[in-house]
Amino acid sequence: MKIEILGVGCPKCKQLTANTEAALKELGICADISKVTDIAKITEYGVMLTPALAVDGTVVSAGKVLSKDEIKRIISK
């Protein structure tokens, strides 16, 4: 599984990263987490509002900091 956090590195992006790491840990899933901070690359995903979360190349959330439980639900689908 490939997880990408899209955002330029503000506190909201960092919180989403932390929540994602916590969700993966609780689910016992080992995934690649990478940060996409380049605005040109972020907009290539169609994302206009950050932070955003992409799972295996598909954006599943944008413009909000998902909670750990929300991320767990999304990843478990």
Added chain:
Amino acid sequence: MVGNCMCNETGVLIFSCSGASDVGELSDKVARKMAKCGQAKMFCLAGIGAHIPGMIESTKAANKLIAIDGCPVSCSKNTLEQAGFKVTAFNLKDMGFEKGKTKVDEASIEKGLSKITGGKVEESNSSISSCCS
């Protein structure tokens, strides 16, 4: 680098039909003028129609969506609604612009803009402040 952070832009998104006709062109220019004035952030209707996940998710995060259509076919409004969004819709036909008979110039753009910022909306709970001049 957080100077260009995109995390505080969950405001108003505007979509125009940007159709091939004169009124389609006018819808596009009115939307761009609104965006230039800082009234809203213009977004791509085609991305909604194409179900681009990043665009759908970004649109979900907006506080308010405005659709501007040039003619009664209302492609912008319908595209957004079919994607499950609630929109505040404006139609240039309701403002007196006729397809095939509309001159796309600064006066028309200003007229369309003033009709929209003047609060002539389909939803009564909407309010938009006046545009910059």
